[in-house]
Amino acid sequence: MKKDVFDYIDPDDERDTPDRSGMVWNIFTILVLFITLVIVILVVTVFINPYISFNPFPPPTLPVRMMLDTSTPTPINVLPPTWTPRIEPSLTPTEIQISTMAPEALEDIQVIEGEEDELVITGDMPIVLHEGSPKYIPSTSFHPDLGCNWLGVAGQVIDINGAPVLGLIIEVGGLLDGKRIGDPTLLQATGLATAYGDAGYEVKLADEPIASVGTLWIQVMDQAGLPLSAKIEFDTYEDCERNLVIIYFKQIR
Numbered sequence: 001m002k003k004d005v006f007d008y009i010d011p012d013d014e015r016d017t018p019d020r021s022g023m024v025w026n027i028f029t030i031l032v033l034f035i036t037l038v039i040v041i042l043v044v045t046v047f048i049n050p051y052i053s054f055n056p057f058p059p060p061t062l063p064v065r066m067m068l069d070t071s072t073p074t075p076i077n078v079l080p081p082t083w084t085p086r087i088e089p090s091l092t093p094t095e096i097q098i099s100t101m102a103p104e105a106l107e108d109i110q111v112i113e114g115e116e117d118e119l120v121i122t123g124d125m126p127i128v129l130h131e132g133s134p135k136y137i138p139s140t141s142f143h144p145d146l147g148c149n150w151l152g153v154a155g156q157v158i159d160i161n162g163a164p165v166l167g168l169i170i171e172v173g174g175l176l177d178g179k180r181i182g183d184p185t186l187l188q189a190t191g192l193a194t195a196y197g198d199a200g201y202e203v204k205l206a207d208e209p210i211a212s213v214g215t216l217w218i219q220v221m222d223q224a225g226l227p228l229s230a231k232i233e234f235d236t237y238e239d240c241e242r243n244l245v246i247i248y249f250k251q252i253r
Helices: 020-048
Strands: 127-129 135-137 151-158 169-176 186-189 200-206 212-221 232-236 244-246 249-251
Touching: 151 212, 169 200, 186 200
Parallel strands: 151 244, 151 249
Antiparallel strands: 127 249, 135 244, 151 200, 169 186, 169 212, 212 232
8 A cells, every 4th residue: 555645754853843933033133123223213312302392301491591781871061171261152041941841831930030139259160150040930830740849949051152061060058947958968960950951950959948048059060079160159038939949050161
């Protein structure tokens, strides 16, 4: 009897059995390589952009830099240290701008002259009183909200050509109602009260009108504290119609 061909196959022969363990290791190797590639990609991405959403440890956010405005000093006009003697042009009180209000509004201000006693200016000073100073007007012309609860002196300084002079120091001192004003005086710079002109100044003396005769004085100085005018005495009145003293100065050389 003829034998079948399968009778010669040995069932224990391992050469004919597929290697299943090798296939499993190959799959694990491929899986490990794929995971490694993904990790490398993630690490590179986080390195390039550490603020990416899937980064579990993002760096702290830097605060926004604050931009501060840099102040630019505004130059001020001051009188030169030495004035060259020259002929002074004729100036009249109408050439001085005593207010930034409209001309028709100034016509309604009642100007009351002071006493007839003429102030005597001594010394050789480059700045003197302007013609017509001092004048006395109601403070409500410039401070209508305060009524009569105010007393002060104001004005401005002009140069030889009638132009305003900014940055000079106005000093006011003396006694008012038996008490010294200021500590020891009151200071103000020209150009800080432009209601009286581009080089205007204003110094408050009290919260009410108080009468005084020859106990108060005013003087113009440069920024170094050197006097440019003599000490000019002026009076005050216990009168709501004369509680603002207008004093203008002019340069003569």
